[in-house]
Amino acid sequence: MSEPLAPQYNPQAIESDLYRFWNQRGVFAPDGPSDHPRAGPPYVVVMPPPNVTAVLHMGHGLNNTIQDVLVRFERMRGRAALWIPGTDHAGIATQNVVERLLAKEGLTRFDLGREAFTDRVWSHVRETGAVILRQLEALGCSADWSRAYFTFNDDLSRAVREAFVSLYEKGLIYRGHYIINWCPRCLTALSNEEAEKEEEEGRIWRLRYPLADGSGHIIVATTRPETILGDTGVAVHPDDERYRGLIGREVRLPLTDRLIPIVADDAVDPEFGTGAVKVTPAHDPLDFEIGRRHGLASIDVMTPEARMSLAAPERFQGLDRYEARRRVVDEFERLGLLEGVDHHRHAVGHCYRCDTVIEPRLSDQWFVKMAPLAQPALEAYRDGRLRFVPERRGDEYARWMENIRDWCISRQLWWGHRIPVWYCQNEGCARMTASRTDIERCPDCGGPVRQDEDVLDTWFSSQLVPFSSLGWPDRTRDLDRFYPGHTMVTAPEILFFWVARMVMAGIEFRGSIPFSTVYLHGTVRDTQHRKMSKSLGNGIDPLDVVGLYGADALRYTLVAGSAVGTDVILDPDDIESSFAPGRNFANKLWNAGRFILSNLEGPVRPLAGPHANVIRRDELGLADRWIIARCDATVAEVTEALERFRLNEAAAAAYRFVWSDLADWYIEQIKPRLTGEQPGGDVARAVAAQTFDVALRLLHPVMPFITEALWQRLPGRAKDDSISVAPWPRPDPRAADTAALERFGAVQELVTAVRALRGEYGVQPGQRVHIRVTGSGPAGVFDDERDTIQRLAKVAELRLDQPAGTQLGAHAVLEDGTGVFMPAEGAFDVGRETERLQKEEDRLYRAIEAQKKKLSNQQFTSRAPAEVVEREREKLRDWSEQLEELTRKRKGLVMA
């Protein structure tokens, strides 16, 4: 031990130095430090790349803590643990952030132009990216920084091109003219997953469309009246008797002068609405299909911003879609064509980045044909190669795969991987070429080419990360060695965005699934169970917590609070009590360490091994055998919990061992041995050192800094030793010692019973009492351990196997029926205690009487609010119980 340790754990003083030490020592590399190589099989975790939009929030704190726990655990178990960190360029999200920054300067991206804009984004992401990496370090993440990836780096961009062109060549990527989800604010297409459906209270209008020949009308129902301006037909079910005679006839579309046909189509549900559907092929996916089947024209009546376009009648042009909706309904009403309007709950799509209502829009986009990719990904789940924790999440995965739809991958953005397709400008040729490298000339006619303006969905690049981060498409050593990986730890929100697509991409490009287990952790929420978010202002910055209580306190709290499949609830208004468990425990560990270390100066005899002065088994006392057995049970518990991804259980088991067993009992038991008051000091030192060492290793994955700091100070450590690469403790079957557990357990029970008696009868804290016990414990343990019992319970004289006597005193009964008697004499004054209790009883009795009177008063019970009356009744009940308790206690003062 170098310098004395402060009584209060100060994480700031050690964390950054230790992190630097680990990094320089090379413990994060899969093979470990060169002088401490690991030879075990690989264990690979790919970090879900945080978006470079902004700094990390508590959700990232949770996500990365869990990964780090698992990686550190497997690393200590000797595996070539590799945690690959990275960041995501986050196309649409990042572009939005930078556009908002520009807006503050009164600029739009169009003012800058594409190149200047992307330069601007680059400088932004370089800043946030650097901050993110520092944050991950502050959390203690043991990632291999030499392999850090960024989804928009040159290497990963090359992987994106390879993936795109490869799929294109297989016919799995195609360009098509379809209805897609369009965000009128972000001005881009979105995938189905990016259009978040939300149930909303809306309205459905029933509108009359007059028949062209004036012989009547047909009533259609719509939730989006503004799209009427783009109607090119009306559809009914072919078997619908009501409309049979109308099929093939025409209606005159109100507000326009168009004649549009009534067609019959199976897709129409006769039960819904009026059974007649207005068909707007340019603005609804179902209508698009119907229109195509019947050769109806598509009229796009909206601009990209969701204003009415030049294709709409002049008086509507330029109107916002909702304004247009009102105007259309107004006009129908004026014309007497509004049949009615009803409330209607329905799901409306919202942009997942800006929450704007999605507009289905007809446009040319790029798509991935998903069914062939989904099939083997579904297979992998069904045959058990891919499993989920918690298990039920697998059903969601399977359902999604079963109902997979083609993936729209083109985005009308500037920030992202440009689609690697070139169009020949030569009219006679017009060839479209997908290429892994930039091309200047059309490969067919040699004419000039123009690259597609669009970029790819950001998830197209992130789905490749499990192998692109290892060098793919090159066949690298890393790729051979570290693909496939093992555990994917992520939030359930991105199960479909990312996890499912990684599985498909892994199978498609590497022939195997990228990981075997998907661990989906919960969401960090506030006490009202709202997701922590910047916009709600209910977030807690993980770095604030690290600054206040240290990374270990943060990590412990997050791990302890996240049972499998549950959310983590934290109170942003009370950070201190939210993180108190972690902070308090770190401090406890620190002080237990301080105490043990201060007693380990000088040589410590080894507990095991081929040493001459090894401690013999028969030198161990009961407490020693007990703590060794408890330690061993804890090793088994923590190991099994981590293997089963029950991180909270692992943390709780280690916590119990350190606090309840080691600190509260063992350390208290050995104090006089350490001072030499009692024999067995060297054994106590050895056992304390050994069990504390094990406890530190068990806790290291969760609390890496403090455990390292303490572990390095244990005797026999070389300067460069690190707990990060110390072997994980193994349960030792020889340590099982049920006799010791039972016997020491009895000692604990007796000590606790005496302490309770002391407390209950007001014995002065320093006063030593006499105790008589009717038995002597399992195999006479009370006699064997009388020193321990007397000291921990402050007993002056312990008499065993004592029959009932004739003294005044207090008694208690142990679980097995053993009686414990504390004579009043010299401990407490029966008279005074009786008096005190009697007084208290009287006081309570009077209060109860008064309360009864109050409650029997009609004036009160009838006039006061019900909850007030209930509260008063509650009080009465409480007091009555207290009174009983006092009486019991007073009567406990007996002649034993």
Add this chain to the structure above:
RNA sequence: GGGCGAAUAGCUCAGCCGGUUCAGAGCGCCUGCCUUACACGCAGGAAGUCGGGGGUUCGAAUCCCUCUUCGCCCACCA
């Protein structure tokens, strides 16, 4: 509309392939202690008809049904 999950101490949650950690932990609360590792501590304590109702069983917080309330996922019924 379909699927899934949750309701346990004031708060946040464990326990839930039925009966020896079965009613638990942490925070909060009450009482007493600065006992030479720790007041971010020590010792003791109060506190829950395990959401309501029904059923299966010798026995249910734990299994089944139902109701209520929350939450999540999915959905082209205009």
